[in-house]
Amino acid sequence: MTEISFPPLHDLSPGELERRKQHLLSEITRDPETTRLSLPTVTFSRRRWVLATGTPTASKTRMGVLAGAVICAAFAASLIGVFVLGQSNSRSMQPGINAGLGSVGAYGERATLPPPPRSIAITDLSLAVGVPVALPMTSLVQPTDAHSATAERICPVVSVTGIDGTCFVLVRFPAQSLTVEYDRPTGQPGPAGFAADVQTMKKEATRHPGSGRADLLDLNGVPAMFMTGDYTFGAKGTASIHFIVGETAVTISGHRDEATLQALAQSILARMPAPSQVATADASSVLGAPVVLPETSLVQPSDAAPTSSAACPSQPTTATPCQVTVTFPSLTIHYVPLTIRYLRPASADPSTSYASVVKQVKGSKIISLAGVPALFVPGPPGAYPSWIGFVSNGTDITVQGNYDESTLQAVAQSISDRSGPQ
């Protein structure tokens, strides 16, 4: 038995119900204009920055609009400012380093709306998700059929350490009536949880006939879920297939049968590299270009973790690039380590991407690293890390952490300087 035995539902006494109702009516008619103008100050889950009662995500989900848009900032980390004091990381508490803290605490606990959704270029998918991703490629659909893409919430999620927020990126193939969604990190127990999920859904389907169907699938050794009806991630009447690569969940939805969706999933699985751990000392050879580490008063190359995450296809392309992610655990603020992502090949036209972000993400701006254009995106309110992106010698580099702009810029500048002539 796993269920907790809750007390049965019971009624308030009629007198109490009426007393509360009259009180409510009295209060809401007391000063309607004042209450209307007074915005709520609810603090939402410390690890989420979307209004808990805000945009009806579930509804959007059913309408096939699971993702919105944003390259806006950072992975999630968080926990309110007081937890900084509990950090065991002594370096983070040094004078001068705290001064470099980014948005942490600056916004208090006041609720804030998420940044507005934003569209992204299809070629920026991997940049936006935070890990190289592949699009489906079968006789039904080719990557070039992708019509539009949106990213929502905290994108990119470069490192999953300290993360509980999610980056949603949705790619639409309207001509084929398909959508492909990438969620990172999955926020899910992984393939091992699929069986339990399917069992739960089947149980619910028994209680609510016609609500849909859920089944486990095996995609050449990769567990997956096939769902219809209420259990899909897409619009009503669609079917979905759902599987996980590393820390990224992939969901394909559309008015398609199981075999078609399986083929699409297989085509993604075959071309989307699963992340693995490599020695940081070998990172350059894995990336195929120098992985230049920063050297500033804050961070030294020796601070890098001995192992890094790598996700590289056999033949990297701009669409599915090779990525190496180096973390600096001793520079962890609010559970998020300073993290640097190296990605090759870099976007051919980063300036256009930067301009697009600046246009749509409040507070973001283009800065200069001694002449090298870079994009600064502040962490959204609520202790989310900021990041700086730039291209150096054909490598797209992202520096991300819970530090302010000048601190991150110094780290980025150091990498740029140490990379040699551009």
Next chain:
Amino acid sequence: MVPSDADLWARSRAGDSDAFGLLFERHARLIYNYCFRRVGDSATAQDMLSMVFLEAWRRRDKALPPDKTLPWLYGIATNVTRHQRRSERRFAAALRRLPSSDAEPDFAGAADERLDYERQAQKALDLLKALPQREQDVFVLCAGMELSYEDAALALDLPVGTVRSRLSRARARLRELNPGSGHKQDESTNAQEANPR
């Protein structure tokens, strides 16, 4: 003809307090019981019920999908229970204006019945503490209040898949803590999970 939630909400948004009062009558029982299952104390749950609807009124600019008023109220209730003290501070003045109760008992039954409910609720809460807050939210909504995944997702502003997986994880965790028939609790696990990362 009985007006739908959507009708009542539309009227509420236009400032019709009577319509909002009808919404209160319609959903007070479930919201009260949800709060009660989250806090285990009937008096606190009753105040939370008031706070949920006061907060809902303040947010009446919100456009809701048809038939999603109740899940949205559950979302507010979740925030109120999650941030109980802050909510109490915010609505302290309003609650002070609550007329004193007459002599009738809280429940239609008697004090014994209320105490029995509270004991059951506290027992459930002791077990729930083994779960991280985010899993508690999903578990009580889905398993306790029998919300669909979709409605729980709307209430918590989560993707449906996340609701599913959190519920699955919550159940798995409870299975681990309760391999036999009794719900064994591990204090160290609780402490760790209560303050994740």
